[in-house]
Amino acid sequence: MLTIKKLHKSYPIGDRSLHVLKGIDLSVDEGEMVAIMGSSGSGKSTLLNIIGMLDEADEGEYILDGVTIKNLTEKKAAIYRNKFLGFIFQSFNLINYKTAQENVTLPLYYQGLKRKERQEKSLFHLEKVGLRDWADHHPSELSGGQKQRVAIARALAANPKLLLADEPTGALDTKTSYEIMAFLQQLNDEGKTLLIVTHEEDIANMCKRIVRLKDGVIMEDVKVDQVRAEQYV
Amino acid sequence: MFKFLFERDTWQEVFDSLNKNKLRSILTMVGVWWGILLLIALLGSARGLENSFNRLFGSFATNSVFIWGQSTSKPFKGFQEGKRVRLSLTDAKKVEENIEGIEFVIPRNQNQGLVVRGELSGTFGINGDYPLLDKVQKVNLMHGRFINQNDIDNRKKVAVISESIYKQVFEKDEEAIGELIQINGMNFMVVGLFEDSNINMGPRTEIHIPFTTFQQIYNQGDQIGWMMITGKPEYDIRQIEEDSKLMLKNLNKIHPQDKRAFGSFNLGSEFAKMTGFLTGMQFLTWFVGIATLIAGVFAIGNILLITVKERTKEIGVRRALGATPFEIKRQIVVEAVTLTLIAGFFGIISGGWILIALDSAFGQGPDATIVNASVSIAVVFVAIIILVILGTLIGLIPAFKATSIKPIEALREE
Ligand SMILES: Nc1ncnc2c1ncn2[C@@H]1O[C@H](COP(=O)(O)OP(=O)(O)OP(=O)(O)O)[C@@H](O)[C@H]1O
Ligand SMILES: [Mg+2]
Numbered sequence: 001m002l003t004i005k006k007l008h009k010s011y012p013i014g015d016r017s018l019h020v021l022k023g024i025d026l027s028v029d030e031g032e033m034v035a036i037m038g039s040s041g042s043g044k045s046t047l048l049n050i051i052g053m054l055d056e057a058d059e060g061e062y063i064l065d066g067v068t069i070k071n072l073t074e075k076k077a078a079i080y081r082n083k084f085l086g087f088i089f090q091s092f093n094l095i096n097y098k099t100a101q102e103n104v105t106l107p108l109y110y111q112g113l114k115r116k117e118r119q120e121k122s123l124f125h126l127e128k129v130g131l132r133d134w135a136d137h138h139p140s141e142l143s144g145g146q147k148q149r150v151a152i153a154r155a156l157a158a159n160p161k162l163l164l165a166d167e168p169t170g171a172l173d174t175k176t177s178y179e180i181m182a183f184l185q186q187l188n189d190e191g192k193t194l195l196i197v198t199h200e201e202d203i204a205n206m207c208k209r210i211v212r213l214k215d216g217v218i219m220e221d222v223k224v225d226q227v228r229a230e231q232y233v
Numbered sequence: 234m235f236k237f238l239f240e241r242d243t244w245q246e247v248f249d250s251l252n253k254n255k256l257r258s259i260l261t262m263v264g265v266w267w268g269i270l271l272l273i274a275l276l277g278s279a280r281g282l283e284n285s286f287n288r289l290f291g292s293f294a295t296n297s298v299f300i301w302g303q304s305t306s307k308p309f310k311g312f313q314e315g316k317r318v319r320l321s322l323t324d325a326k327k328v329e330e331n332i333e334g335i336e337f338v339i340p341r342n343q344n345q346g347l348v349v350r351g352e353l354s355g356t357f358g359i360n361g362d363y364p365l366l367d368k369v370q371k372v373n374l375m376h377g378r379f380i381n382q383n384d385i386d387n388r389k390k391v392a393v394i395s396e397s398i399y400k401q402v403f404e405k406d407e408e409a410i411g412e413l414i415q416i417n418g419m420n421f422m423v424v425g426l427f428e429d430s431n432i433n434m435g436p437r438t439e440i441h442i443p444f445t446t447f448q449q450i451y452n453q454g455d456q457i458g459w460m461m462i463t464g465k466p467e468y469d470i471r472q473i474e475e476d477s478k479l480m481l482k483n484l485n486k487i488h489p490q491d492k493r494a495f496g497s498f499n500l501g502s503e504f505a506k507m508t509g510f511l512t513g514m515q516f517l518t519w520f521v522g523i524a525t526l527i528a529g530v531f532a533i534g535n536i537l538l539i540t541v542k543e544r545t546k547e548i549g550v551r552r553a554l555g556a557t558p559f560e561i562k563r564q565i566v567v568e569a570v571t572l573t574l575i576a577g578f579f580g581i582i583s584g585g586w587i588l589i590a591l592d593s594a595f596g597q598g599p600d601a602t603i604v605n606a607s608v609s610i611a612v613v614f615v616a617i618i619i620l621v622i623l624g625t626l627i628g629l630i631p632a633f634k635a636t637s638i639k640p641i642e643a644l645r646e647e
Contacts, residue, residue: 079555093553
């Protein structure tokens with residue numbers, strides 16, 4: 001699915017530069033569910049953003065679905081993001097003045113789908129996250145868990161192969177977190193590849209593999225026995 | 234490339250974003266609305282003033298000067314100061330033959346006379362005129378004809394009368410042409426009836442009779458009351474005035490420096506002053522209007538720029554979901570152009586209302602100061618084009634701002 005070799009990334013801070021990623025080697029196969037862990041500032045988000053083509057590496061190789069991602073024009077990157085990737089953010093990032101359904105429709109709009117098709121698909125995905133009845137509500141009328149589910153429906157709408165989630169449960173209480181994780185596990189069961197950045201051990205253990213970052217390098221990369229989230233819901 | 238403009242989705246997005254941010258949209262529109270309103274209202278009233286002015290002077294050949302004799306202010310060649318100066322036909326002829334740039338010189342005589350018709354009577358200005366007068370001071374005939382050469386040659390007793398005289402000495406709806414009226418006890422046949430003019434040059438209520446007839450009945454000999462000199466369009470009428478006066482002083486043995494001997498009214502330079510004023514005003518109007526417009530559009534740009542900052546995150550989200558920079562720019566530009574256009578149309582409409590209000594307040598009747606205050610379709614068209622161009626340009630600034638940063642920077646939590 002994706003291969004990363006000797007990836008480096010620095011941020012300029014004043015006249016010095018902060019070396020955040022210092023040679024990451026990582027390979028993820030289709031159907032995997034990977035947790036990325038590490039202390040704050042270890043570069044988890046940076047790595048995920050590079051994988052998501054929201055940011056660019058300084059050095060190293062990144063191959064996604066057989067395509068080398070290097071010096072992409074912003075237009076190409078946008079097309080890849082739309083086709084391959086779905087994003088789930090800690091703060092949901094829903095557009096406030098749009099209804100749940102309109103939010104879910106957005107990636108389909110940029111895919112150039114016809115109106116009718118967009119309506120059908122968005123309703124289908126809202127149904128899937130159990131929010132069909134909330135389609136016409138605005139984000140401000142939804143709870144945190146519901147917002148995140150709308151965001152997941154939106155990430156799923158364009159049918160991406162790879163879902164990237166940066167602390168998807170970071171803003172949610174434990175019970176809601178487990179609900180979301182149960183849902184993400186279900187998606188993984190259906191064949192989606194997931195990369196999940198998290199701080200929490202219990203969340204990480206609900207994935208199938210844990211990658212630990214420390215000071216910009218991968219310190220540990222282990223397969224784990226997945227803890228099913230349904231039992232806690 | 235422009236296919237998107239015909240897609241419902243594009244407009245849905247634009248309408249959503251404008252509608253869901255009403256206050257912002259309304260605020261941004263006020264500037265452009267005000268600019269267009271000013272432009273239309275000012276241009277329209279300038280046009281109205283110009284129209285009323287043209288209506289006033291329209292019937293005169295504007296490159297003209299009127300000269301009449303007064304009395305001398307300096308003794309000269311044995312004559313005392315205060316000598317009465319009277320112009321003559323010979324003077325008029327000499328001026329016409331010798332001064333450069335003259336189109337024609339028209340001698341005129343004028344007197345008051347009692348006009349009687351049956352029971353009705355009145356005292357009016359009687360003018361002895363040549364047919365040529367019609368060329369300088371357009372006589373707008375309602376019925377009949379003006380004085381012709383035949384009248385002059387045969388000293389015919391015919392009269393061309395104004396509408397207001399007709400109203401005083403004729404019954405309502407009575408046929409005037411061919412009827413007789415008495416002027417100073419002599420019978421004259423009415424051959425023409427003309428509209429009252431808007432501008433008052435001499436007595437308002439006028440009768441024109443043939444010059445030669447006037448000469449005879451008032452026993453004028455060679456003398457004339459005044460002369461109207463019209464210059465060729467390419468000549469400066471003020472120079473013609475000076476040249477003519479100098480020559481007239483010479484012919485009448487008057488000191489060349491004598492300022493009082495001849496009175497004159499230079500229609501040409503008055504007209505030039507007024508048209509200069511109007512041109513200045515039009516220029517000012519365009520200047521003010523366009524400056525206001527640009528200020529308004531900049532205000533829009535500024536507010537859009539602020540809202541782009543506000544919307545940075547939204548734009549980041551859209552890009553993460555697969556919007557290309559072009560699609561983002563396109564949307565912001567379309568939003569800006571839509572705002573400017575809507576505001577512009579409101580401006581055009583309210584500017585139009587102001588012109589209608591001006592018209593009903595000042596534009597009625599023959600003495601209106603503002604006549605037909607209006608702007609041409611071309612001006613409106615130009616204004617709209619300017620709006621579209623400015624709207625596009627101004628939309629581009631926030632659009633580039635929005636897409637110049639990486640999506641991750643837009644998405645980063647504050
Ligand atoms: N745009 C940037 N400019 C400068 N420094 C940055 C930038 N983005 C991230 N950093 C720095 O890079 C380091 C890694 O940041 P990153 O967001 O990847 O950490 P993280 O592992 O996600 O941390 P957290 O768990 O707190 O989210 C941090 O020290 C951060 O301050
Ligand atoms: Mg982070």
